[in-house]
Amino acid sequence: MHLLHIIATPRSHESHTIRVSNALIEELYGRYPDLTVTVLDLFKADLPAIAGANIESKYKLMTGQALDTYHQSCWDAIDATCRQFLEADIYVITTPMWNLSVPYVLKYYIDAIVQPGYLFRYNECGVAEGLLKDKKMVVVTSRGGDYSPDSALHAFDFLEPYLRAIFGFAGIADLQFINAHGMDISAAARRASQLKAIGEARALAANSHWPAAETTVPADLQPVFLTAPALGQQVPVAA
Numbered sequence: 001m002h003l004l005h006i007i008a009t010p011r012s013h014e015s016h017t018i019r020v021s022n023a024l025i026e027e028l029y030g031r032y033p034d035l036t037v038t039v040l041d042l043f044k045a046d047l048p049a050i051a052g053a054n055i056e057s058k059y060k061l062m063t064g065q066a067l068d069t070y071h072q073s074c075w076d077a078i079d080a081t082c083r084q085f086l087e088a089d090i091y092v093i094t095t096p097m098w099n100l101s102v103p104y105v106l107k108y109y110i111d112a113i114v115q116p117g118y119l120f121r122y123n124e125c126g127v128a129e130g131l132l133k134d135k136k137m138v139v140v141t142s143r144g145g146d147y148s149p150d151s152a153l154h155a156f157d158f159l160e161p162y163l164r165a166i167f168g169f170a171g172i173a174d175l176q177f178i179n180a181h182g183m184d185i186s187a188a189a190r191r192a193s194q195l196k197a198i199g200e201a202r203a204l205a206a207n208s209h210w211p212a213a214e215t216t217v218p219a220d221l222q223p224v225f226l227t228a229p230a231l232g233q234q235v236p237v238a239a
Contacts, residue, residue: 001211002011003028003037006111008106014181017142020127021094023198024138024178027205038088042105043092047194048077050111062116081109082118089239091137091172093163097144101158110166120168130171136211137175140197144183151181168197176204 005025009015011234013205028035048054053074057067067075085091095106113119118128160177169176180197182189 001032001035002088003035003038003090003092004085005039005090006093006106006109007039007041008103008109012041015094015096015142016190017094017140017179017201018141019177019194020178020197020201021092021140022236024092024140024201024205025203026208028210031205038084040084040105042109044095045109046156047082047108048112049145050108051075054078056117068199078112078115082113082115085113086132089135091135093137094157096142097147097157097159100156101162102162107189114166114170115168115210119171130169130224134165134211135172135174136204136208137167138178139175140178142180142183142197144182146181146185148179148181176208205217 003025006166007018007021009017012018025037029037029145053071054077057071057075057078060067060071060077079226091169093106095102098104116122120128123129141159143157143159145151145153147153160179164175180193180196182193184190
């Protein structure tokens with residue numbers, strides 16, 4: 001069972017959010033001896049460019065064109081980033097709320113991996129289909145204020161709806177959130193919220209179903225672009 005821990009906070013070991021994620025992962029370690037964990041710290045990772053030659057390569061691949069040596073070498077970084085993500089059975093995303101949504105580095109990473117033929121494809125009717133089946137994702141977040149469902153600020157929470165939408169689009173149906181609210185209100189509120197979130201994390205590890213088998217990624221995986229026969233034209237994709 002392979003877990004990919006995606007960290008989207010620059011505070012590293014000082015992060016209150018990471019403490020909650022670590023409680024979840026430690027509990028899983030105790031319950032599943034075969035668990036392996038890969039840590040991807042997005043603020044330290046050398047993420048591939050989502051511009052220039054990689055955009056050119058993407059559209060060449062989606063339209064069935066072969067890549068020359070230069071474009072292939074550029075695309076290899078995108079390919080490797082996607083494959084690392086696909087090889088996991090379980091995802092834990094650790095992220096604070098920044099300006100009502102996700103930190104920029106997490107959005108950048110999502111833009112790198114959500115590629116046609118890797119995380120989704122267009123079927124014969126031109127409809128997008130998610131390719132991540134039988135995967136599980138847990139998102140651990142911290143928020144300075146209270147954005148819980150019954151709060152006055154709930155309508156301003158664009159973090160959880162966005163992540164549910166984009167990873168749901170990619171096919172992940174089993175997606176759960178552990179949210180620590182009110183972390184900047186007071187020291188007492190911070191401690192209470194963190195302890196509550198840690199309790200939720202340990203309970204989730206103990207009571208949820210977790211994937212048992214490691215995922216095998218096909219060696220010849222490549223972006224696939226399907227046309228819609230009824231329309232006789234390619235489905236447009238935004239850059």
